[in-house]
Amino acid sequence: xxxxxxxxxxxxxxxxxxxxxxxxxxxxxxxxxxxxxxxxxxxxxxxxxxxxxxxxxxxxxxxxxxxxxxxxxxxxxxxxxxxxxxxxxxxxxxxxxxxxxxxxxxxxxxxxxxxxxxxxxxxxxxxxxxxxxxxxxxxxxxxxxxxxxxxxxxxxxxxxxxxxxxxxxxxxxxxxxxxxxxxxxxxxxxxxxxxxxxxxxxxxxxxxxxxxxxxxxxxxxxxxxxxxxxxxxxxxxxxxxxxxxxxxxxxxxxxxxxxxxxx
Amino acid sequence: xxxxxxxxxxxxxxxxxxxxxxxxxxxxxxxxxxxxxxxxxxxxxxxxxxxxxxxxxxxxxxxxxxxxxxxxxxxxxxxxxxxxxxxxxxxxxxxxxxxxxxxxxxxxxxxxxxxxxxxxxxxxxxxxxxxxxxxxxxxxxxxxxxxxxxxxxxxxxxxxxxxxxxxxxxxxxxxxxxxxxxxxxxxxxxxxxxxxxxxxxxxxxxxxxxxxxxxxxxxxxxxxxxxxxxxxxxxxxxxxxxxxxxxxxxxxxxxxxxxxxxxxxxxxxxxxxxxxxxxxxxxxxxxxxxxxxxxxxxxxxxxxxxxxxxxxxxxxxxxxxxxxxxxxxxxxxxxxxxxxxxxxxxxxxxxxxxxxxxxxxxxxxxxxxxxxxxxxxxxxxxxxxxxxxxxxxxxxxxxxxxxxxxxxxxxxxxxxxxxxxxxxxxxxxxxxxxxxxxxxxxxxxxxxxxxxxxxxxxxxxxxxxxxxxxx
Numbered sequence: 001x002x003x004x005x006x007x008x009x010x011x012x013x014x015x016x017x018x019x020x021x022x023x024x025x026x027x028x029x030x031x032x033x034x035x036x037x038x039x040x041x042x043x044x045x046x047x048x049x050x051x052x053x054x055x056x057x058x059x060x061x062x063x064x065x066x067x068x069x070x071x072x073x074x075x076x077x078x079x080x081x082x083x084x085x086x087x088x089x090x091x092x093x094x095x096x097x098x099x100x101x102x103x104x105x106x107x108x109x110x111x112x113x114x115x116x117x118x119x120x121x122x123x124x125x126x127x128x129x130x131x132x133x134x135x136x137x138x139x140x141x142x143x144x145x146x147x148x149x150x151x152x153x154x155x156x157x158x159x160x161x162x163x164x165x166x167x168x169x170x171x172x173x174x175x176x177x178x179x180x181x182x183x184x185x186x187x188x189x190x191x192x193x194x195x196x197x198x199x200x201x202x203x204x205x206x207x208x209x210x211x212x213x214x215x216x217x218x219x220x221x222x223x224x225x226x227x228x229x230x231x232x233x234x235x236x237x238x239x240x241x242x243x244x245x246x247x248x249x250x251x252x253x254x255x256x257x258x259x260x261x262x263x
Numbered sequence: 264x265x266x267x268x269x270x271x272x273x274x275x276x277x278x279x280x281x282x283x284x285x286x287x288x289x290x291x292x293x294x295x296x297x298x299x300x301x302x303x304x305x306x307x308x309x310x311x312x313x314x315x316x317x318x319x320x321x322x323x324x325x326x327x328x329x330x331x332x333x334x335x336x337x338x339x340x341x342x343x344x345x346x347x348x349x350x351x352x353x354x355x356x357x358x359x360x361x362x363x364x365x366x367x368x369x370x371x372x373x374x375x376x377x378x379x380x381x382x383x384x385x386x387x388x389x390x391x392x393x394x395x396x397x398x399x400x401x402x403x404x405x406x407x408x409x410x411x412x413x414x415x416x417x418x419x420x421x422x423x424x425x426x427x428x429x430x431x432x433x434x435x436x437x438x439x440x441x442x443x444x445x446x447x448x449x450x451x452x453x454x455x456x457x458x459x460x461x462x463x464x465x466x467x468x469x470x471x472x473x474x475x476x477x478x479x480x481x482x483x484x485x486x487x488x489x490x491x492x493x494x495x496x497x498x499x500x501x502x503x504x505x506x507x508x509x510x511x512x513x514x515x516x517x518x519x520x521x522x523x524x525x526x527x528x529x530x531x532x533x534x535x536x537x538x539x540x541x542x543x544x545x546x547x548x549x550x551x552x553x554x555x556x557x558x559x560x561x562x563x564x565x566x567x568x569x570x571x572x573x574x575x576x577x578x579x580x581x582x583x584x585x586x587x588x589x590x591x592x593x594x595x596x597x598x599x600x601x602x603x604x605x606x607x608x609x610x611x612x613x614x615x616x617x618x619x620x621x622x623x624x625x626x627x628x629x630x631x632x633x634x635x636x637x638x639x640x641x642x643x644x645x646x647x648x649x650x651x652x653x654x655x656x657x658x659x660x661x662x663x664x665x666x667x668x669x670x671x672x673x674x675x676x677x678x679x680x681x682x683x684x685x686x687x688x689x690x691x692x693x694x695x696x697x698x699x700x701x702x703x704x705x706x707x708x709x710x711x712x713x714x715x716x717x718x719x720x721x722x723x724x725x726x727x728x729x730x731x732x733x734x
Binding site: 009010011012013014015018087088090091092093094095096137140141144145146147 | 270272273274275276277280282284285286287288310311312313324325330331332598599601660665666668669672692693727730731734
């Protein structure tokens with residue numbers, strides 16, 4: 001009790017939206033956290049890496065105001081720790097309006113003839129089951145409160161199984177399907193579920209990409225798109241938007257052609 | 264006792280304040296017996312969460328909110344346990360509402376000695392805020408009519424308090440915002456009435472000075488007095504309005520007191536003009552909930568109030584104005600409303616309110632509704648009352664107004680504090696810890712905190728309000 005940070009008090013004239021960003025130590029997560037803080041959110045930031053997470057947190061508190069961001073060191077693969085941590089965070093924040101799941105790892109096998117089950121398993125455990133471990137209790141809370149917003153960051157890579165990285169494709173496809181199912185359950189309860197499918201974004205993860213990276217955008221642009229979609233309570237977006245049309249074409253490419261392609 | 268209940272995510276509920284200007288989700292428990300309250304205390308300690316008591320949720324601020332924590336909804340503990348029509352003594356559970364109470368005692372010729380402007384409030388909430396009515400200058404706050412209460416403290420103790428026994432707790436738990444313990448039963452003395460009617464006199468006040476003088480001079484001669492203030496018009500007529508003062512009708516003045524005291528005589532009419540259902544009236548008020556609309560409403564109301572007149576009105580109709588239009592607070596729209604009530608000594612009230620009202624008009628942030636009352640001080644620890652007056656102002660909240668309103672209310676706080684005024688924890692939603700310290704004083708706060716330490720050593724009881732005013 002006394003050893004936990006006190007929730008920031010909200011008043012009618014100083015309302016506070018409260019959000020959790022899971023995977024906030026760098027990339028889209030960190031940039032989105034900075035943006036949300038600027039937009040007036042009080043934040044719980046989660047990641048595995050203490051140093052990086054705390055530096056993001058300190059930076060936000062310096063720029064947007066003390067006590068706006070709280071750091072929680074957490075590995076999303078430690079599923080059993082989630083319910084207790086979620087309860088703690090909601091009490092610390094004094095409520096919950098938004099949960100963003102951006103945590104993700106990408107371990108390409110390094111060639112279209114290479115396989116690595118251990119890496120595939122880790123990607124599923126972090127990208128998909130990690131998301132389910134968090135979003136299941138969150139969905140239950142929001143459903144019961146009849147309010148809230150969930151943002152899940154998937155990838156264009158989840159739209160089709162391709163030769164380059166089967167494990168990553170699967171994790172992101174699973175995440176997209178899971179988010180869709182949550183959306184179908186929760187929209188009728190006043191909860192918005194937004195699926196974000198970024199293309200190539202200038203982050204650390206881009207190093208995993210093999211070959212060309214067309215339509216690459218800076219992190220800021222991706223965050224801007226996500227924020228706008230959140231405000232409009234959209235269901236699904238590609239960022240940048242051009243990927244919507246590219247993926248439409250790719251999704252409709254017949255298999256007899258698609259299986260002969262090398263991307 | 265081992266806690267055998269658990270925190271279910273299904274109990275996570277979005278709760279609001281009465282003005283719909285705040286939302287906070289909490290794990291909601293609805294105990295039916297005092298033992299269950301204790302189990303919730305145990306659960307809170309186990310999970311490191313805090314607990315807030317909630318009655319009818321009629322507070323304008325965050326008194327019954329506990330974002331991310333546990334809220335104890337006491338509305339199921341609403342039995343009137345004993346009622347003695349001979350002595351007028353009533354013993355109730357904390358979730359019983361004033362509505363239940365007056366409907367029970369009135370047909371026997373009694374009336375609750377102090378009631379709020381709405382009958383939906385629970386006794387537990389009324390005691391926690393130590394509410395007052397339109398007779399505060401004469402009968403004090405509701406706490407002054409409590410003979411005894413029992414409460415369950417988070418330290419596991421069950422206590423019984425009277426003004427003599429456990430007096431420190433008696434005077435601190437009443438007004439204590441539910442932060443020391445949870446009331447489990449309350450014994451109160453009702454007021455004898457000889458008729459179901461009040462004789463009401465209405466007359467206009469042409470400016471602020473006259474308004475306050477009328478309240479001051481007439482209060483001693485009446486049982487109730489209340490003023491409506493037109494807060495949308497300034498200049499010379501700043502503070503103009505209408506005074507309503509009422510007296511109990513005595514048996515010899517009422518030809519048929521048996522009939523006027525029947526419940527059927529006390530019910531607020533469900534329709535306006537006999538045809539228009541009141542339940543949807545708030546929808547039609549919505550287009551008027553802006554500066555222009557309320558300006559017109561205030562002018563029309565003032566014009567109508569220029570006529571001095573006297574009429575008879577049932578108790579319920581006189582007291583429960585806030586219940587006339589169900590859901591009226593929804594007419595303020597998405598941002599909801601906040602109330603700012605200041606209590607000022609009679610010597611400084613006029614000057615301070617002149618400054619505040621002029622400021623609100625100049626900045627284009629007028630209050631849509633102003634209500635004045637006459638008060639006297641009381642002995643309760645976190646008391647809001649003064650020997651003077653109160654002015655309650657309603658402000659509409661919108662995204663564009665928040666920053667400006669916030670700045671203005673901070674300046675209001677400064678004016679009120681300089682004038683030796685106080686604030687009311689059931690109403691004001693923006694009072695800071697700093698303002699609270701300034702009007703309660705360090706000594707009162709440390710006294711309260713010592714009691715808190717004794718009753719609630721592990722800080723189980725906490726509300727958003729508590730964190731706001733005592734941090």
